[in-house]
Amino acid sequence: MEKITTHTGIGVPLRQSNVDTDQIIPAVYLKRITRTGFEDALFAAWRKDENFILNREPFNHGSVLVAGPDFGTGSSREHAVWALKDFGFRAVLASRFADIFRGNSGKQGLVAAQVAQDDIELIWKELENHPGTEITVDLEARLVTCGAIIAGFQIDDYTRWRLLEGLDDIGLTLRHEEAITAYEAVRPSFKPTTLPART
Amino acid sequence: MGKTLAEKVWESHIVRKGEVVNGQAEPDLLYIDLHLVHEVTSPQAFEGLRLAGRKLRRPDLTIATEDHNTPTIDIDKPIADVTSRTQIETLRANCKEFGVRLHSLGDAQQGIVHIIGPQLGLTQPGLTVVCGDSHTSTHGAFGALAMGIGTSEVEHVMATQSLSLNPFKTMAINVEGTLKPGVTSKDIILAVIAKIGTGGGQGYVLEYRGSAIRALSMDARMTICNMSIEAGARAGMVAPDDTTFKYLKGRPHAPQGEDWDAAVENWRTLRTDDDAVFDAEVFLDADELEPFVTWGTNPGQGVSLSQAVPSPDDFADENEKAACSRALEYMALEAGTPMKDIRVDTVFLGSCTNSRVEDLRLAADIIRGRQKDPDVRMMVVPGSARVRLEAEAEGLDKVFKEFGAEWRFAGCSMCLGMNPDQLAPGERCASTSNRNFEGRQGKGGRTHLVSPVVAAATAVRGTLSSPSDLDPVPPAAADQAGNSSTIHAA
Numbered sequence: 001m002e003k004i005t006t007h008t009g010i011g012v013p014l015r016q017s018n019v020d021t022d023q024i025i026p027a028v029y030l031k032r033i034t035r036t037g038f039e040d041a042l043f044a045a046w047r048k049d050e051n052f053i054l055n056r057e058p059f060n061h062g063s064v065l066v067a068g069p070d071f072g073t074g075s076s077r078e079h080a081v082w083a084l085k086d087f088g089f090r091a092v093l094a095s096r097f098a099d100i101f102r103g104n105s106g107k108q109g110l111v112a113a114q115v116a117q118d119d120i121e122l123i124w125k126e127l128e129n130h131p132g133t134e135i136t137v138d139l140e141a142r143l144v145t146c147g148a149i150i151a152g153f154q155i156d157d158y159t160r161w162r163l164l165e166g167l168d169d170i171g172l173t174l175r176h177e178e179a180i181t182a183y184e185a186v187r188p189s190f191k192p193t194t195l196p197a198r199t
Numbered sequence: 200m201g202k203t204l205a206e207k208v209w210e211s212h213i214v215r216k217g218e219v220v221n222g223q224a225e226p227d228l229l230y231i232d233l234h235l236v237h238e239v240t241s242p243q244a245f246e247g248l249r250l251a252g253r254k255l256r257r258p259d260l261t262i263a264t265e266d267h268n269t270p271t272i273d274i275d276k277p278i279a280d281v282t283s284r285t286q287i288e289t290l291r292a293n294c295k296e297f298g299v300r301l302h303s304l305g306d307a308q309q310g311i312v313h314i315i316g317p318q319l320g321l322t323q324p325g326l327t328v329v330c331g332d333s334h335t336s337t338h339g340a341f342g343a344l345a346m347g348i349g350t351s352e353v354e355h356v357m358a359t360q361s362l363s364l365n366p367f368k369t370m371a372i373n374v375e376g377t378l379k380p381g382v383t384s385k386d387i388i389l390a391v392i393a394k395i396g397t398g399g400g401q402g403y404v405l406e407y408r409g410s411a412i413r414a415l416s417m418d419a420r421m422t423i424c425n426m427s428i429e430a431g432a433r434a435g436m437v438a439p440d441d442t443t444f445k446y447l448k449g450r451p452h453a454p455q456g457e458d459w460d461a462a463v464e465n466w467r468t469l470r471t472d473d474d475a476v477f478d479a480e481v482f483l484d485a486d487e488l489e490p491f492v493t494w495g496t497n498p499g500q501g502v503s504l505s506q507a508v509p510s511p512d513d514f515a516d517e518n519e520k521a522a523c524s525r526a527l528e529y530m531a532l533e534a535g536t537p538m539k540d541i542r543v544d545t546v547f548l549g550s551c552t553n554s555r556v557e558d559l560r561l562a563a564d565i566i567r568g569r570q571k572d573p574d575v576r577m578m579v580v581p582g583s584a585r586v587r588l589e590a591e592a593e594g595l596d597k598v599f600k601e602f603g604a605e606w607r608f609a610g611c612s613m614c615l616g617m618n619p620d621q622l623a624p625g626e627r628c629a630s631t632s633n634r635n636f637e638g639r640q641g642k643g644g645r646t647h648l649v650s651p652v653v654a655a656a657t658a659v660r661g662t663l664s665s666p667s668d669l670d671p672v673p674p675a676a677a678d679q680a681g682n683s684s685t686i687h688a689a
Contacts, residue, residue, distance in 0.1 A: 016521070016522075017519070017521070018499075022639050023638075026638055026642075027615045028616075030240075030267075030617065031285075031617065033286055068518055069398060069518060073397050073497070074428075075332075076332055077240065078349035098401065100349060100428075104350075107351035158217075174358070179228070183230050184230075190454040190461050190462035192454070194452070197300050198319075199307065
């Protein structure tokens with residue numbers, strides 16, 4: 001994974017709460033077996049409306065999405081994160097994120113920055129009054145800057161560290177393979193196995 | 200201080216406790232007992248293993264099925280949609296290459312991934328269960344810590360049989376009292392979601408407790424745990440009890456002989472200690488509950504069936520006000536319309552929320568001896584091939600077919616419309632599934648989430664209805680249809 005310390009790009013105001021992953025990427029696009037090439041799928045239903053924010057200059061070049069509370073609810077589809085990244089987004093700002101979406105973002109190098117709703121409102125106004133305003137997301141300092149607005153954000157320590165270092169999760173865990181093997185040696189015998197198959 | 204059920208299961212799975220390094224907390228590394236796999240969220244994970252030259256660590260703790268893309272008619276013919284077919288074929292090739300047990304379309308054990316785990320007796324108390332599907336929370340009904348994961352985590356579990364997780368907070372959902380006739384576990388969970396909101400459970404594991412929960416069957420408990428994710432919680436649990444043990448005993452992968460005794464002794468310890476403290480508690484009175492239905496485009500936008508469509512003015516919060524306006528527009532509803540005046544085009548009985556045998560029985564008991572509204576299409580999709588066979592052995596298929604409903608083969612079907620079972624634009628559906636998101640059941644489709652008995656009553660009347668709205672079955676028809684009703688029209 002690529003290291004991220006700071007990112008600066010055009011902010012996109014998405015004034016909507018409860019943006020579920022079915023909206024971020026409808027199920028029909030989940031039939032693909034690749035991990036890339038999902039840019040066309042991002043908000044596919046909403047992008048049919050020519051006035052949708054991502055169909056408008058300069059927001060179509062945006063890379064920091066600023067959304068309402070409870071972003072990424074619903075389905076666990078990591079495709080939602082892939083689609084956001086493939087479109088060009090590097091960070092999403094919201095006051096609340098769904099747990100699975102937040103986790104998926106961390107694995108894929110998309111910064112899910114939890115910003116207080118009052119600050120989100122200020123940023124929305126700034127972006128709407130001055131389209132094209134860039135937002136800087138400083139992962140090191142846990143600060144977002146948008147025009148004159150400077151706001152702190154929350155992200156858990158471990159995810160932040162992994163993003164800063166660009167570390168692969170599986171590689172990190174395999175450093176503890178001996179502990180996994182030791183755990184397996186003492187698992188109770190009544191725990192089920194799928195093989196040999198019984199039906 | 201005592202421990203909660205969730206904490207007990209968590210602690211018994213710690214492979215390595217996270218340390219605090221330079222003031223920064225690492226997550227715990229937890230062992231995963233059971234990994235369920237399906238075709239949609241696994242291809243990129245298998246590919247990741249291949250690219251890194253890694254093995255699947257524990258094929259014997261992994262099981263796969265085909266469910267999201269599979270057709271529910273003509274299952275003996277090749278899948279018409281090329282991308283769906285490719286995804287299924289990819290799963291088959293991957294399972295073969297990595298030695299994973301797979302239940303394919305046409306197999307008696309094939310079905311929705313969250314139906315087959317319990318059905319095979321693989322889902323057991325005290326396990327950690329994961330799957331690349333948010334409704335993995337279903338398995339929490341057995342007192343397992345079960346949660347949905349993304350594809351990166353699927354690959355992680357494949358490679359390491361473990362998962363790095365930050366500890367959860369715990370929330371008790373206390374439901375005391377007795378449900379009225381015609382009120383089901385679906386109504387409990389819809390009421391919980393309306394109460395705490397779609398984000399209320401974020402960061403928590405929910406534990407459903409109280410006399411109303413204890414009185415529920417396993418099928419009904421699974422419905423509740425299934426929709427924990429709709430309240431924002433990755434996992435929901437019910438402490439195992441005699442109902443759980445009775446359900447498991449004799450299932451193909453349930454422990455046998457001495458292992459059974461050892462398992463039950465262990466399982467009996469899996470309850471929240473009396474002096475344990477939850478981080479949050481919610482209380483719900485089962486006696487007061489009525490059939491519940493959603494009016495909007497997220498599962499928290501629900502009301503009792505006897506109420507009316509709300510107005511944006513009913514909400515103080517600006518975001519909720521805006522969400523209400525948007526939802527009413529999408530759903531083509533006017534504020535103030537009684538929910539029971541809303542006409543539907545389609546009734547969908549199925550999904551991992553409500554497609555078990557008990558769900559089919561409850562719905563069949565309502566429609567037996569009654570006529571379907573001629574303008575309503577009803578689709579019944581059993582959760583698994585096994586459920587379908589069991590239902591047929593009881594003659595439920597005949598009840599549905601005589602009523603005029605379509606009796607389909609197993610799969611996720613119209614819950615998310617990855618197969619041809621979709622709503623047309625503008626089509627309105629009373630659905631026993633779990634998500635009423637915009638376009639979820641088909642582009643432009645409009646979804647009202649309901650229980651199986653409300654779905655059945657709605658199919659009779661054509662408008663959103665509870666069983667108590669139905670006219671009594673004429674005596675002649677009742678005689679003909681037998682008298683196995685478990686829920687009577689009041």
